[in-house]
Amino acid sequence: MKRSYTLAILATVVVAAVIGAASLTVGADDSQSALTTTVFKVGGMTCGGCEASVKTVVKKLDGVEKVTASNKEARATVTYDATKVSTDDIVAAIEKIGYTAEVGE
Numbered sequence: 001m002k003r004s005y006t007l008a009i010l011a012t013v014v015v016a017a018v019i020g021a022a023s024l025t026v027g028a029d030d031s032q033s034a035l036t037t038t039v040f041k042v043g044g045m046t047c048g049g050c051e052a053s054v055k056t057v058v059k060k061l062d063g064v065e066k067v068t069a070s071n072k073e074a075r076a077t078v079t080y081d082a083t084k085v086s087t088d089d090i091v092a093a094i095e096k097i098g099y100t101a102e103v104g105e
Contacts, residue, residue, distance in 0.1 A: 035065060037079045038087055043100035045071035050099070057093050061085050075104055 045051060051069040054076050058067045063084025069076040078090055087103050094101035 034081050034083055035079055036082045037077060038090075039104040040076045040078065040087075040090060040094065041100075041102050041104040042069065042074055042076050042094060045069065045074065045099060047071060053097055054094055054099065057097050058090055061089060061093055064090075076101075 042054060045054065048071070050071050054069040055067045058064055058076065058078055061080070063081040064078060065081070066079040067076060076094070080090070091101045091103070
C-alpha cells in the first residue's frame with residue numbers, strides 16, 4: 001500500500017513538472033514572436049562613449065532586449081517588444097541625453 005501511494009505521488013510530481021515546463025516553453029515562444037527590430041538614425045555621436053550612452057539609456061527601457069550603436073554609421077539598432085515600448089519612446093530616450101534620433105530605413 002505504501003509503495004503504490006509513493007508511486008502515485010511521484011507520478012503527480014512528474015506530470016506537474018511536464019505541464020509546468022510546457023507552459024514555460026509556450027510563454028518563451030510567445031515573447032520571442034513579439035520582438036521587433038528597428039534601426040534609428042542617431043545624430044551627434046562622435047565616439048565609443050557616445051555609443052555606450054545611447055546603448056545604456058535605451059536598454060533601460062522596459063521591453064528593450066538588445067541595443068547596438070555605431071557613431072561611424074550614425075545609427076542604433078534596437079530589438080524590443082512593441083507591446084511594451086514604442087519607437088517614440090526610444091527616440092525620446094535618445095533625445096533626452098542630447099542626441100538627435102528618428103526611425104531609419
